[in-house]
Structure formats: C-alpha cells, structure tokens
Amino acid sequence: MTALGTITRWVESITPSTPDDDARAAVDELIPVGPELGAYVRRFCALIALSASIASFGLLADSGAVVIGAMLVAPLMTPIMGAAAATVTADNRRLLRALAIIALGTLLAILVGGLMSMLAGGTVVDVRALPQEIRSRTFPGLLDLGIAISAGAAAGYVLPRRSAISALPGVGIAVALVPPLATVGITAELGLSSEARNALLLFVTNLAAIVFAAGIVLLLSGFRPEVRTSRSVLHRRLALTLVLVLLVAIPLTLHTQSVLGDQRLQNAVVRSVEVWDDEVRIVESEVDVAGGRATVELLLVGPGQPRAVWALAEEIRGRFGGPVDLRVLYQGNEVFVVSAR
Amino acid sequence: MKRRLAGLAGVAGVVAVVALIASCSGSSSDGDTDAVTVFGPWVGADADAMADVLDGFDGAEVRYTGSGDFVTDFDVRIGSGLDRPDVALVPQPAIIDELIASGDLVPFSDEVASAVADGFAPGSWDRTEDGFVYVLPYRSNVKSLVWYRPEVFAANGWAVPASMDELEALVTEIQSGSVIVPWCFSIFAGGETGWPATDWIEDLVLRESGPEVYDQWVDGEIDFSDPRIQRVFETFDRLVLAQGRVLGGRSDVLEVEVARAGDGLFTTEPGCAMFKQASFATTWFPDGTSISPGGDVDFFILPDEEPDATPPLLVAGTGAVQLSARPEVDEMMAYLASPEGADAWASRGGYVSARTDVDPDRYYRGVDARFSALLQNAPVTRFDASDQFDSTLREAVLDGITAWIAGRVTLDELLASLDEVAAG
Numbered sequence: 001m002t003a004l005g006t007i008t009r010w011v012e013s014i015t016p017s018t019p020d021d022d023a024r025a026a027v028d029e030l031i032p033v034g035p036e037l038g039a040y041v042r043r044f045c046a047l048i049a050l051s052a053s054i055a056s057f058g059l060l061a062d063s064g065a066v067v068i069g070a071m072l073v074a075p076l077m078t079p080i081m082g083a084a085a086a087t088v089t090a091d092n093r094r095l096l097r098a099l100a101i102i103a104l105g106t107l108l109a110i111l112v113g114g115l116m117s118m119l120a121g122g123t124v125v126d127v128r129a130l131p132q133e134i135r136s137r138t139f140p141g142l143l144d145l146g147i148a149i150s151a152g153a154a155a156g157y158v159l160p161r162r163s164a165i166s167a168l169p170g171v172g173i174a175v176a177l178v179p180p181l182a183t184v185g186i187t188a189e190l191g192l193s194s195e196a197r198n199a200l201l202l203f204v205t206n207l208a209a210i211v212f213a214a215g216i217v218l219l220l221s222g223f224r225p226e227v228r229t230s231r232s233v234l235h236r237r238l239a240l241t242l243v244l245v246l247l248v249a250i251p252l253t254l255h256t257q258s259v260l261g262d263q264r265l266q267n268a269v270v271r272s273v274e275v276w277d278d279e280v281r282i283v284e285s286e287v288d289v290a291g292g293r294a295t296v297e298l299l300l301v302g303p304g305q306p307r308a309v310w311a312l313a314e315e316i317r318g319r320f321g322g323p324v325d326l327r328v329l330y331q332g333n334e335v336f337v338v339s340a341r
Numbered sequence: 342m343k344r345r346l347a348g349l350a351g352v353a354g355v356v357a358v359v360a361l362i363a364s365c366s367g368s369s370s371d372g373d374t375d376a377v378t379v380f381g382p383w384v385g386a387d388a389d390a391m392a393d394v395l396d397g398f399d400g401a402e403v404r405y406t407g408s409g410d411f412v413t414d415f416d417v418r419i420g421s422g423l424d425r426p427d428v429a430l431v432p433q434p435a436i437i438d439e440l441i442a443s444g445d446l447v448p449f450s451d452e453v454a455s456a457v458a459d460g461f462a463p464g465s466w467d468r469t470e471d472g473f474v475y476v477l478p479y480r481s482n483v484k485s486l487v488w489y490r491p492e493v494f495a496a497n498g499w500a501v502p503a504s505m506d507e508l509e510a511l512v513t514e515i516q517s518g519s520v521i522v523p524w525c526f527s528i529f530a531g532g533e534t535g536w537p538a539t540d541w542i543e544d545l546v547l548r549e550s551g552p553e554v555y556d557q558w559v560d561g562e563i564d565f566s567d568p569r570i571q572r573v574f575e576t577f578d579r580l581v582l583a584q585g586r587v588l589g590g591r592s593d594v595l596e597v598e599v600a601r602a603g604d605g606l607f608t609t610e611p612g613c614a615m616f617k618q619a620s621f622a623t624t625w626f627p628d629g630t631s632i633s634p635g636g637d638v639d640f641f642i643l644p645d646e647e648p649d650a651t652p653p654l655l656v657a658g659t660g661a662v663q664l665s666a667r668p669e670v671d672e673m674m675a676y677l678a679s680p681e682g683a684d685a686w687a688s689r690g691g692y693v694s695a696r697t698d699v700d701p702d703r704y705y706r707g708v709d710a711r712f713s714a715l716l717q718n719a720p721v722t723r724f725d726a727s728d729q730f731d732s733t734l735r736e737a738v739l740d741g742i743t744a745w746i747a748g749r750v751t752l753d754e755l756l757a758s759l760d761e762v763a764a765g
Contacts (some may be wrong), residue, residue, distance in 0.1 A: 308417055310408045327386065
C-alpha cells in the first residue's frame with residue numbers, strides 16, 4: 001500500500017498537474033448525470049441486449065466476424081472507463097453509479113446468452129463439441145491478462161484525447177466484454193458449470209485489468225482527486241484493483257501452466273512417434289497432463305501392422321518423465337485400386 | 342479436457358497401453374541397465390496400483406509397463422529376444438508352461454521359492470519342476486460373479502435367483518416386463534477379443550455338466566462337439582445372446598470394449614439389469630461406487646442347477662515369473678512374495694491373492710475380503726479353462742467364439758473347427 005502510495009506520488013510529481021477542460025469534459029460525459037441518466041440506462045440496456053444476442057448467435061454459429069460485430073455494438077466499455085476515471089478522481093458517487101451500471105449490464109448479457117442458447121436448442125454431450133469461438137473463451141490464460149492490461153491502458157490513453165477517439169473500437173475488440181458474458185450464459189444453460197466459471201473468470205480478468213491499467217494511465221495524464229484528503233482513498237482504490245488483478249492472475253497462471261504442460265507433452269509425443277516408427281503419421285492426437293500424469297490418445301496411420309505400442313508408451317514416458325496412459329487407434333494404409341467397365 | 346477419439350471405420354486395431362514409472366527416480370534414461378523392468382497386463386487404475394506396490398521396493402529402480410494386448414506383446418518381446426522384461430505378470434498358466442518348456446524362465450532363488458511354498462496355496466499355479474519353483478501366484482480373481490443394483494432389483498420386484506431355472510425365469514421376466522434389458526455384455530478386447538464369452542461358457546460347463554466333465558474338457562479328453570459341451574453353448578446363446586436379452590444387441594457385444602461393457606448398469610435409467618464379470622471389474626465401476634447388499638451395486642454368484650446349492654466358483658489370476666537372474670531381480674521377487682509386496686494394492690482395494698500368510702479380514706479392504714472368503718470357502722473351484730488351453734487352441738477359441746457371435750459361422754462349424762485345432 002505504501003509502495004503504491006510512493007509510486008502514485010512519484011507519478012504525480014512528474015506528470016502535468018491538471019488535464020485541460022476538454023479532457024475533463026470527455027471523461028465527465030461518459031455517464032450522464034441528472035435527468036439524462038434514465039435515457040442513458042435505457043439505451044445501455046438495449047445495446048447490451050442486442051450486443052449479447054448478436055454475440056450469442058455468433059458464438060453458437062462459430063462465426064468470429066459476427067462476434068466482433070457484437071463487440072462494436074457493446075456499450076460496456078463506457079461505464080468501465082467511468083469506473084476507472086472515478087477511481088482515479090476518488091469520486092464516490094460516479095464510481096458507485098458506474099459499478100451499478102456494469103453489474104446491470106453483466107447480468108443482462110448473461111441472461112440474454114442463456115436465453116439465446118435455450119432458443120437455439122441442442123445439447124452438448126462433450127465439451128470438445130462446443131464451437132471453437134465458445135471453447136476459446138472457456139480457458140483464459142496469462143495472455144488474456146496481458147491483452148486486457150494493454151487494452152485498458154490504451155483506453156485510458158484514448159479517453160481524454162478526443163483526437164484519438166477513432167482508436168476506441170479497436171480497444172473494444174481487443175478486450176471483448178460481452179462475448180465472455182454471453183459464453184457464461186450459454187455454457188451455464190448447457191449445464192457446463194466449469195466452462196461457465198472460466199468464461200466468467202475471463203470477464204472479471206478483463207474488467208479488473210482494464211480498470212487498473214486505465215486508472216494508471218489516467219493518473220499519468222494528470223487526473224487526480226480534486227480534494228487532497230481524498231488521496232488516501234485513491235491509493236486504496238488503486239490497491240484494490242491491483243489486488244483483484246493479482247487474484248485473477250492465480251487461476252490464469254495455473255491455466256497457462258496447464259497449456260504449457262500439454263504443449264510439452266505434445267512435443268514429446270510427436271518426437272516419440274517419429275523415433276518409434278518414422279513411417280507413421282499422427283492423424284489426430286489428444287493429450288492432457290493432470291497431476292503429473294500424461295494421458296495420450298492417438299489416431300495413427302501407417303503401413304501394415306503397428307509396431308509394439310508398449311514401446312511407444314515407454315518412449316513417451318522417457319521424454320515426458322512421468323507416468324503415461326496411452327491409447328492408440330491404428331489405421332493400416334490399405335490401398336484399393338479397382339476398375340469397373 | 343478428455344475425449345475419446347471416435348471409432349473410425351477401417352481402423353485396423355485398438356491397442357491400449359499404459360506405461361508407468363515406478364520406484365526411485367523418474368529422470369534416469371531408458372538405457373539404464375540397472376532398472377528392473379516389469380511387464381504385465383494391467384492398465385489404468387490397476388497399473389497405478391502396481392506402480393504403488395513397486396514404489397515400496399527399496400532396492401533397484403523398477404519400471405512397470407502394462408499392455409491391454411499383453412499376450413500378443415509379450416509373445417513378441419520373448420520371440421525377438423531383444424526387449425525381454427526381467428519380470429512378467431502372466432494371466433495364463435498355459436503361457437508359463439510354454440515358457441518353462443522353452444527354457445525362457447529363470448527358477449526362483451531359494452529365498453523366493455520357500456516364500457512361495459510357505460505363504461501361498463498355489464492351486465493351479467503350482468509349477469515346480471525338479472525342485473525349482475517358477476511361479477509366484479500374485480493376484481487372484483473370482484469370475485462367477487453377476488453384478489446387479491439392489492435398488493433396481495427392489496424397485497422392479499426382482500429377486501436374486503437361487504438356481505439356473507430361476508435365473509432363466511428372471512431373464513424372461515426382465516425382458517418381457519421392463520424397458521431394462523437383462524444383460525450387459527461385450528467381448529471386444531483387441532487381440533484378446535472373446536474372452537468374456539469363454540468365461541460364460543466355462544461357468545455354464547461347471548454348472549450344467551459338472552467339475553469332472555470340466556476337467557476332462559480342459560485336458561482335451563472331451564471334444565468341443567461333445568453334447569455336454571455343445572448344450573452349454575446353446576444355453577449361453579439362449580440365455581444371453583438371444584434377441585432383446587443383451588444391451589445394444591450383438592453389434593454392441595462385438596464392438597464395445599470389455600471395460601465399458603458394464604456402463605449400462607450404472608446409468609441413471611439403467612440399460613441392463615445384470616452384468617456377469619470377474620472381481621476385477623470393480624476397477625471399471627464409476628468412481629465412488631459402493632459395493633454391498635445395501636450399496637450402489639452388489640453381486641451374486643451365478644447359481645447352480647440345484648436350488649440353493651453353493652455354486653462352483655470359476656477363478657483366474659496372474660502369476661509372476663522371472664526372466665533374468667540378476668541379483669536385484671531376485672530381491673524384487675522376494676519383495677513381491679512377501680505380504681508387503683502386495684500391501685499397497687491390498688490397501689487401495691481391488692486386490693486378492695492366494696496368500697495364506699495374512700489375516701484376510703485385516704489385509705483386504707471392503708469387498709475384497711468377501712472375494713477372499715469366497716476363494717477360501719467355495720466347495721468347488723476351477724481355474725479358467727481358456728487360460729489353460731495352449732496358445733494355439735486359445736486363439737482358435739477366442740476367434741471362433743467371436744465369429745460365432747458375429748454370425749459368421751454356425752455352432753456346429755465352430756465346435757468342429759475347435760476340435761480340429763485341439764487334435765493338432
């Protein structure tokens with residue numbers, strides 16, 4: 001906390017003391033106050049619902065382009081940037097309002113995702129049968145955290161600079177907020193609770209990282225609390241977002257390690273098959289590392305009868321360095337040439 | 342993250358193999374000549390159990406590799422002479438006889454030989470030639486078990502049958518009065534496809550024709566076409582394979598892997614009422630399955646012809662043999678022959694043996710103590726016949742029964758061809 005305090009003080013000392021009025025106005029306009037708020041919330045809800053339904057259908061149809069379209073319609077970036085700005089300026093009322101709107105949008109997007117999944121029908125027996133667009137959102141790793149921090153920083157940079165506003169859609173695409181929520185709704189409706197949790201983790205990652213990174217950049221741009229006594233509030237808020245980022249980093253690190261472990265095993269398998277029989281080709285492979293144990297399923301194609309499969313298992317065990325369960329489907333290359341006249 | 346590769350048309354063979362590092366270190370290279378290599382038929386959870394056992398040996402490093410196609414793979418390893426394991430866990434006495442005859446086995450050290458003599462009731466595993474002992478009867482199985490779910494039986498008003506006639510009546514009742522099919526059954530097991538059908542035949546021979554006929558049949562004194570054997574095949578066909586009596590019909594019998602054959606017993610809406618399979622099937626049951634008369638699943642012994650007579654018991658097992666005479670291999674065999682050499686597996690569960698030097702009620706866990714009591718108390722036990730046939734006949738039996746179930750040969754053709762092979 002004190003370290004963060006030292007850093008923010010140092011940042012304050014080297015940055016311009018106040019942003020200009022234009023920049024302040026840009027930030028203030030994020031979430032309107034007074035009578036315009038009702039209209040804003042209605043517009044926000046409509047756009048969230050539309051964006052979430054576009055995203056849901058895009059996810060179910062496995063169409064990346066449609067999902068990107070949904071990201072451009074999504075209005076969630078505005079309250080999230082509002083939250084970041086309110087954090088930095090220690091404006092409690094704005095912060096609470098922004099958080100309430102984010103919570104509303106989150107719930108609505110998940111509900112719409114579930115509803116669309118119900119409308120689309122269908123059941124999923126196997127997680128691997130899910131469309132790629134959905135699967136890719138159910139196992140976030142550290143790369144996703146990196147994307148979210150960079151994009152949050154970009155958003156914080158663009159926000160007070162109207163001249164750079166054209167970059168905002170790119171930021172929205174980089175950290176898609178609605179598609180993970182739609183994925184939560186879809187996977188929950190299909191009864192895939194662990195996938196739903198992971199998709200929610202991706203959303204929370206994006207949320208925490210954007211608020212944190214955008215907050216830091218706004219701070220660098222000269223945004224401060226107007227009252228000096230609010231500085232300790234600023235430090236606490238920033239520390240809170242940092243703690244949230246570190247918390248989500250734990251499961252993300254585990255996911256990343258798991259992916260790297262699978263990758264290492266995959267390499268061991270490919271090399272072992274080469275050594276085992278260089279005429280055999282891997283058609284399909286499924287590898288998984290859990291608790292230090294490797295589970296490998298291979299579909300192999302090769303000439304004639306397979307060589308001893310136990311020898312392949314021992315080869316993989318030697319390279320992987322731990323217990324291996326191997327299952328091989330072997331397809332002999334049989335060529336049939338016929339003429340019918 | 343797990344998924345099974347879909348079965349593809351034209352796939353030549355499915356080979357399941359597990360390899361596990363056991364004991365001291367996982368990092369030394371495969372070229373390490375000091376490591377003791379153990380080859381066996383156990384994969385998956387059974388391989389984990391064996392690795393646990395070998396971890397308890399504090400001598401040389403031990404590596405266990407198990408293959409779902411053990412018999413074929415072992416044959417190649419012995420035949421090529423290059424990849425000979427130091428120790429093999431062999432599920433068929435007939436293979437061991439062939440290995441003794443060909444001089445491939447190393448007789449046990451005095452220490453191991455006396456441990457086997459003092460601590461076991463070897464029964465069908467007794468292989469002592471010229472004072473040399475060759476087999477350690479490592480693990481036993483009870484084969485005559487019929488698994489069922491007590492709550493499903495109770496809900497449908499079915500009773501555990503006390504005789505073969507009652508079993509036939511029960512099968513008819515289940516088939517006619519319920520969406521549940523009487524039997525779960527399949528025979529697909531790679532190069533060993535067909536063995537669960539041989540178990541059925543053997544159990545029925547023991548019951549319909551009696552242990553004397555069984556012994557004569559095993560010894561080749563009675564033909565397969567003998568009416569006392571032929572009628573057993575007909576009983577099996579009628580009782581289990583007939584239309585509507587087996588889950589998934591004959592195509593599932595031929596295609597579903599043996600380890601998944603009983604899955605239909607455990608589905609929320611059960612697919613089948615009964616699953617006849619050996620004691621080792623417990624490792625295939627879903628995690629956390631409780632086995633007791635009031636639990637998720639329980640068993641009865643396939644009944645005798647006579648009502649309420651204690652039925653005969655078909656048994657099988659795995660014997661450990663030694664293929665190299667290095668001192669560290671002797672040490673490891675001595676470990677396997679001691680009660681500690683199976684302790685890790687006995688505490689995990691899923692293990693019984695012909696060991697007489699332990700208190701079964703304290704040594705074994707849960708249902709294993711019941712299996713052990715069955716092995717000790719059954720008035721008539723016979724060892725699996727097909728495991729005692731020589732490898733040529735065994736292969737012909739497995740292939741022939743599979744072809745008969747698939748409808749490619751008639752029963753008469755099957756029995757005649759088996760007699761031809763048996764006659765050499």
